[in-house]
Amino acid sequence: MTLSDRTKYYIAETICLLYILLFIYASASKLMDFQHFRIQLGQSPLLSAFAEQIAVIVPVSEIIICVLLLFPRYKASGLFAAYGLMVMFTAYIFIILNYTAFVPCSCGGVLEKLGWQSHLVFNLFFVFLAVLGIILYKNSGTQKFHAVNNKKLTALFSAITISSISVVVVMFIFSEKIIHYHNRLTRRFPQTPIEKVNGKDLKLNSFYIAGADSFHIFLGNSTAPLLITTLNTHLTITGQKMIELNRKNLPFRGIRLSVRSPYFFAADGSVPCVFRGRIENWKAELAYKGGEYFTTTQALDSVSVAVVANNSRTGDNVLGIINVGEKKNTILNPSILQKQFDGVFDTDGHLLYSSGLDKIVYLYYYRNQFTIADKGLKIIGRGTTIDTISRAKLNIAKDKKHQQRKFSTPPLYVNKNSAVYKNLLFVNSAIPGRFEEDRIWEEASIIDVYNLNDKSYLLSFCIYHLNGRKMKSFIVQNDNLYVLIGTQIIRYKIGTKITSKYTK
Template identity: 45%
Template structure:
């Protein structure tokens, strides 16, 4: 059936008005809550790295397209603008649904009420409307100007569609590369990568997570170091274990227990002593003789440990490996920690060991850097957390003629604590990123997740405050995260967004 010129004109004008209303409404909705719109783009897995300028560009494009559609002599250009925008929006949603690591929130306005699949169908319908209007407008124009050609318009439509899809695909690939490896301090918060599961009220605030054995969480207590409390991951079944140990005359000050199956380790850095026992009967069976004084320790295997000591020039920190079966037993790795100010406070941090990757990890407190080394202490690479603080912001004073050092001003902590499981590094960050909700920071601890196998940032998620806003310790096991927050033991279940990133060797 052939359409008359008047019907074509009515259809074209109706499509132009429909697009103009849609674009103006969408643009105004975004402008009225522009900050939230930027936050949503910042959380997008496609556009995170370019959220600042894309947020402005989208608004401008929608308003310009609407203006062109309402001006008769510019409406043909306006229809191409409308087509390109709708194809871009459609390609964006298609990639979100099929290729992105998570699905973000919607874009605001009327579309916020739609699900992503309905949103996709909505956009496809408008793509067909724009393409139809362009073709009909070309046929109407042909009667007035022989320069118009149906074949030419279909070719240009194809070019516009291909260019629009390519632009979105290029943005996606570029943004992914930037976010994972050159992050401009924009966090990604997928929907519930870790969900609250259970809590248990502790009698003392002196508990810490000593480790995991089987499906049980073990808690040590600084005030009662000979006792371990264990609970299953549901926190319903509680047990108490007593460590059988007679320290004789060793002047322990602050005993710490670490469980790494099949062993447990008992140590105190104020004295050069490390003991190993069997976690089946909780009896000490081995002493690591010849261990140097240390300030941090991470068990590697039954015979070796990674440690941090001050046996360097001007008491500067140094990392090392102790192996009771090797000669010599102690191997200092003086090239690992890099001094910025004093070599003591500026290199302070958290020492961890990944059994799955057989890698040592050292995360600095006051700068955006972590070190990954093999179990012998050889450097694998230096990685960076996504915040922008590359130089420690601390002030240090020398006391007693340079024999002692002290902080002379409060320090800006960047990475407060960390845990490692297989290839994943979990970092409790104290620095707020771009496009982040202030309320979320006030009521939760933000955990950033990195892939140690590639040194890349993956995602972030919150652990919410309980009656306390103090995160004493946390650790990650297969399938869940456990945290001691004040007097509460909390368990979060890891969901698919996180589980699929775990690479077991």
């Protein structure tokens, strides 16, 4: 059956009308909820780095194509443009489904009504309609381009197809590089990277995490400094013990416990002293006393503890290691902590140790930087988080009466809490990113994950508040994430989106 030129024309006109309806609806839905559309693009594993530009370009392009399709003189150009745009959308969805680490939420418009697979079919159908419409217009004799031969028409289709797919692929490649290595605070939240397993009410909010191994979590207590509480991985309390020290006549101010199974350390930097014992009996002997005063401790192995000490000459913070074995000594490296203007407050931070990498990690509180060092305090490398604050924003005043320096205004935290496991650094950020809704920050704490091997950003996830209480601290052990929130300790299961990145 051969269609008349008039029938071909009407079918082609119907295809144009369908495209106009589609693009008017799609562009209007994006522009009416532009902020949401831009946020969702920011979460895309393909387009994160270009979200701001694409959020404008896509609806504007759809409107321009609608205008072209309204005028007979430009219908052919409009159909070719519609074909190219739909090929881009189709390539985007195909890459999302087959070549990205996760499938993001919808991006507005029709995508909110269809699943990704369904939308792929929907796009392919409209790609077919565009091709059909162009061929029918060519053969109807009503358009100027009917004189174009089939060979040129095929070449034109091929050029548009290759160009459209290439644009999406290039954006994907560059976006991945920018997000992972040159990110300026654009987070990705893949679906369900962690899953809540169980929780336990500890009845008190004075607990802190002193350490963990494959079978236990060890909790210290700030109001009962020598009390150690042991839980198994099911969060059942398996023991509570008062640690016995062989020296109790020291002027302790704040003993802090740090467990590196099968040993534990009790330290008070205001004395300064370090006790060491075994977790099998929770008895500790004074292993080191004297030397530099220190504020923070982190057990490294059976005979050494990393500390943030105070330089006796300048008063600046300095990273050190106290050896409590046969050769008792303290090693200091003033070059690890980088002074910006104060040397004390501006270098405050989180002292971490990865037994998997056998490396020390120091993450600053008030700026987007961290340093990696070995146990000899040799600097292995420095890195930055995706937060943009590279210089601490602090206002410090001197209290002449008490001869103290204090914050004159509350400091701006960049990194509130942190943990490290193997090659991954987990950072509880305090700075909202681009394309993030205020609601997320009102309801949850945001954890950013970094690969220390290449200092790249991987992904982010949320730990939701509990009864209005925010997360206090957390630790990662194997595929478990343990979180203290108020009086509760919560266990989360870490999914393969994260655990697959562990260095074997």
